[in-house]
Amino acid sequence: MIGSVAPQFELPAVLPDGKTAVVSMKQSVDAKKWLVLFFYPRDFSTVCPTELNDLADRIDEVRELDAEVVAISTDSIQSHADWQQVPREHNGIQHISFPLASDFTGKVSQAYGVLDGQSYTSMRSTIIVNPQGEICYYLMHADLVGRDTSELLRVLEALQTGEACGVNWQPGDELLSKEDVSS
Numbered sequence: 001m002i003g004s005v006a007p008q009f010e011l012p013a014v015l016p017d018g019k020t021a022v023v024s025m026k027q028s029v030d031a032k033k034w035l036v037l038f039f040y041p042r043d044f045s046t047v048c049p050t051e052l053n054d055l056a057d058r059i060d061e062v063r064e065l066d067a068e069v070v071a072i073s074t075d076s077i078q079s080h081a082d083w084q085q086v087p088r089e090h091n092g093i094q095h096i097s098f099p100l101a102s103d104f105t106g107k108v109s110q111a112y113g114v115l116d117g118q119s120y121t122s123m124r125s126t127i128i129v130n131p132q133g134e135i136c137y138y139l140m141h142a143d144l145v146g147r148d149t150s151e152l153l154r155v156l157e158a159l160q161t162g163e164a165c166g167v168n169w170q171p172g173d174e175l176l177s178k179e180d181v182s183s
Contacts, residue, residue: 001112001113001127001135001138002135002136002137002138003134003135003136004134004135005133005134005135006025006035006112006127006129006133006134006135007025007108007111007112008024008025008026009024009025009103009108009111010022010023010024010025010026011023011024011070011072011101011102011103011108012077012101012102013070013077013080013099013100013101013102014077014080014081014084014099014100014102015099016095016096016097016098016099018081018084020077020081021099023070023099023101025129025133028068028129028131029131029132029133031068032066032131033066033067033068033131034065034066034067034068034128034129034130034131034156034159034160035067035068035069035070035128035129036062036067036068036069036070036126036127036128036152036156037070037072037112037125037126037127037128037129038052038055038069038070038071038072038126038147039071039072039073039109039112039114039122039123039124039125039126039127040052040071040072040073040122040124041073041116041119041121041122041123041124041143042073042075042121043073043075043079043080043082043083043100044079044083044086044091046091047124047143047144047145047146048073048146049088049091049092049093050146051146051147051149052071052093052096053088053093053096054146054149055069055071055098055147055149055152056093056095056096056097056098057149058149058153059097059098061153062152062153062156065153065156065157065160066131066160067128067156068098069098069099070098070099070101071096071098071099071100071101072100072101072102072103072108072109072122073100073101073102073103073121073122074102074103074104074106074109074115074120074121074122075102075104076102076104077102077104079102080100080102083100084096084100103122106120106122109122109123112125112127114127114140123140123141123143124140124141124142124143124145124146124147125138125139125140125141126138126139126141126147126152127139128155128156128159130159136159137155137156137159154169154170154171157171161175163175163176164176
């Protein structure tokens with residue numbers, strides 16, 4: 001999937017203000033923004049609010065990198081709206097700062113290769129799409145392991161350099177020469 005054109009989608013979503021709207025792949029490409037697709041298994045779960053809330057707390061850092069986040073699960077719009085009302089201290093995501101899209105049919109999750117056919121849920125996956133609409137990062141986690149926002153930010157910034165970045169590369173570090181790096 002890396003290097004391929006990202007599958008197009010239009011999904012209903014609950015926005016941070018609680019209103020609903022349609023979010024799409026086209027919106028990010030038209031805006032020439034990076035897009036972080038943050039697939040997650042279930043609303044009202046144990047691990048999901050920890051990673052969604054951490055990402056929400058650091059959304060300004062994501063936006064400083066000219067990127068937007070869309071969180072996607074196969075739960076319904078109503079479930080997203082209800083979960084958004086639950087305080088964080090009660091395993092909720094109140095005050096989330098990016099859209100929660102409903103892939104209720106599972107078609108988008110399937111198109112991105114993250115649909116668990118047995119449970120009919122989106123697997124815990126992060127996909128980064130560049131402003132040209134190409135997939136440039138694809139990571140899947142076990143359901144029991146949450147994602148690290150710091151690593152997401154590091155990878156997003158590394159991808160934006162267009163250069164080779166070593167394993168311990170951090171923003172501001174020296175880049176590797178492409179000629180010295182083999183695939």
